[in-house]
Amino acid sequence: MSKVPLTVKGAEKLREELHRLKTVDRPWVIGAIAEARAHGDLSENAEYDAAKERQGFIEGRIQEVEGKLSHAQIIDPTLLDADGRCVFGATLDLEDQDSGDAVTYQIVGEDEADIKAGKISVNSPLARALIGKYAGDIAQVQTPGGMREYEVIDVRYE
Structure with missing residues (x-):
């Protein structure tokens, strides 16, 4: 992956998003999956499917943001x-x-x-x-x- 140019403010916003994804969104979705699992049969559980889909999105975004930050060329x-x-x-x-x-x-x-x-x-x-x-x-x-x-x-x- 090539260098990703970012301003100092842009890099800080990405760091804040990464922190929120890891400390707020990820724990929330894990709780939502556990709650949906408690409802029983997973084959017909729309809440479980939605929570798993949301988890996939969050994990993908975490990887994307971490990749951008690791390849960032921060310019002030x-x-x-x-x-x-x-x-x-x-x-x-x-x-x-x-x-x-x-x-x-x-x-x-x-x-x-x-x-x-x-x-x-x-x-x-x-x-x-x-x-x-x-x-x-x-x-x-x-x-x-x-x-x-x-x-x-x-x-x-x-």
Whole structure:
């Protein structure tokens, strides 16, 4: 597995999720399985089947999160010195050239991406178009709605 880029905040969120999965969700589902088992015949026990399915999901997610954390390349945006260049972890102020709308995005790892919170995945078409650009540069992005152009107004490392 290749390195998984994460910001410090993103890595902390994954650690919190892993802790919750192991200390809250896993014990709960074990209790639910025991309770369903106590009801008798397992062949026609929907509660047991649901609890076992949930257990499989939790165990799979624990493995996935542990794998991502073990392969994480944690990047602290505040320690970056990219001379004003758009890089992973940077926060960018952009202006849509067609509409004139101003937007702010931070380039983050896939697991951290949340467009409503202004976080775009490093693998998204927009982030790929922005990587390497400086303030004043224009990035062209192919979107489902057609070609869009964004001017990089400011690059910050927060």
